[in-house]
Amino acid sequence: AGPDTVTATGVPTGVAPEAVAQQGKYLTTAHGTRLRDSDHSLRAGARGPALLQDHHLREKVSHFDHERIPERVVHARGAAAHGTFVANGAARNICAARFLRRGASTPVFVRFSTVLGSRGSADLARDTRGFATRFYTDEGNYDLVGNNIPVFFIQDGIKFPDVIHAGKPHPDREIPQAQSAHDTFWDFVSLHTEAQAHTIWNMSDRGLPRSFRTMEGFGVHTFRLANAKGDTSLVKFHWKPRLGVHSVTWEEAQLASGADPDYHRRDLADAIEAGAYPQWDLGVQVMPDDQDGYYEGIDLLDPTKFVPEEQVPVQVIGTMTLDRNPTNYFAETEQVAFNPANLVPGIDVTNDPLLQARLFSYLDTQLTRLGGPNWNQLPINRAHVPINDMLRDGFHQSAVHGGVAPYRPNSLDGGCPFTAGAKDGAFIEVPETVAESVKERRAPTSFDDHFSQVSLFYRSMTPVEQDHIVAAYSFELAKCFEEPIRVRQLAALANVDAGLCARVAQSLGLDAPEATVPPADQEVSPALSQVGGRWPLD
């Protein structure tokens, strides 16, 4: 027996599904028998009852009855496209990943999404957008599962069910669909003030992108890169759209949501069909990895913090072009299973407690959403490399495994020992000293600052953009029924900016409270901007 390479008996990777599915001159049953008629059931006489014997009726209706799978628990509404990522080689000194070598060309699949709406919701809801990219590299799949906002609502993944429960429609009436316009949402973000950082981006024009093609993308967390020598650095990933960043106004969003709820997915598909292929540069902010996880006072393990680009400039390491629409929405856009744990050699995770929870959650949810443990065999999820994983059986198994010994080492199948390949492209976790080894449930004090970057963001906006932010808070909070929640959110805004708080308070007919947190020095000084490039790629 040879090595037990898993071979799929379904659609081979890279082959369009329509090339093999539902082909042929005649209609057949699912088991291939040619059909004479698919419009009339078999009945006891032309006007009599249908017969249980009608296997075609039962097969056709029964399969239809089971067409639906659960929508994603978050990011249910999405649109996707295929394309290619070409690296410029600028990352060669910091990352060993082969797909980042100069000139390397890697197929990608990207799914854009809203977070909170259900699968049939409107594209132009005020919300965060998902920006998930799969690189089918020659070292396995690498998934960069990001958003269009560089910070997140919460600092620890254990709160993710809570923030999503607060943002989804109320459990009694399942309204409102407009996620930011209700009591539980504002209750959560005013009680968990770490969420103010993300919320102000939602209230800004970033919450209403003009197009997926004009959105930035962010890896959000800090990741650890390793080069061939094992030297490491800490990075933040950024996607920069070649078309620039553009939004719609609130009024445009309202009109488009009514006139064309498919506004964003139509725009993406139409652009690609017309040959106007959207492009993004992938860039990194590179920080030294001195193992304490801070950079210039910013805790890089806190996902509610960004690193200002004036401080550490984004350096481009490659460009992505999306040039092919999916052939089948269900097979590709719906069945794709991204996972931040899909890593390749040279790219590793950090101890960001939000990321740590994500490493568990995606694989876990996909067991339910995709019906068992074998979704990696689906064409859209198959890596473009031979798979030799020793996994066996399970629901929806479509591979015919060879060999008798799915364990290593073994003396029957001539199986490779684990060590084979370790020096040649295997994934090696970067060794890291874990400083505090006391088991405890608490956040570090460096996670305590919930406001200074929120102020920095607000004060970096132009007057028009600030007007939009004031209008958004005013509109959304006016929809919040409970006055104590509105008052508590105003108290949070007072710690962001007194002017912002006063304007929103006036619009709500409430008093503007005083700040309770002393303002931090939020100005980015020229001296700070000069440290940019201090850890250059070359």
Ligand code: HEM
């Ligand atoms: C789905 C991004 C935090 C759990 C997604 C998707 C994106 C995303 C883009 C959609 C993927 C697709 O298009 O199929 C992010 C970002 C986060 C974050 C950028 C923070 C920086 C979390 C956390 C958890 C979580 C903390 C759980 C602890 C999930 C789950 C799904 C999902 C369960 C559905 C996956 C599926 O059904 O395939 N996330 N997420 N996410 N996320 Fe997150």
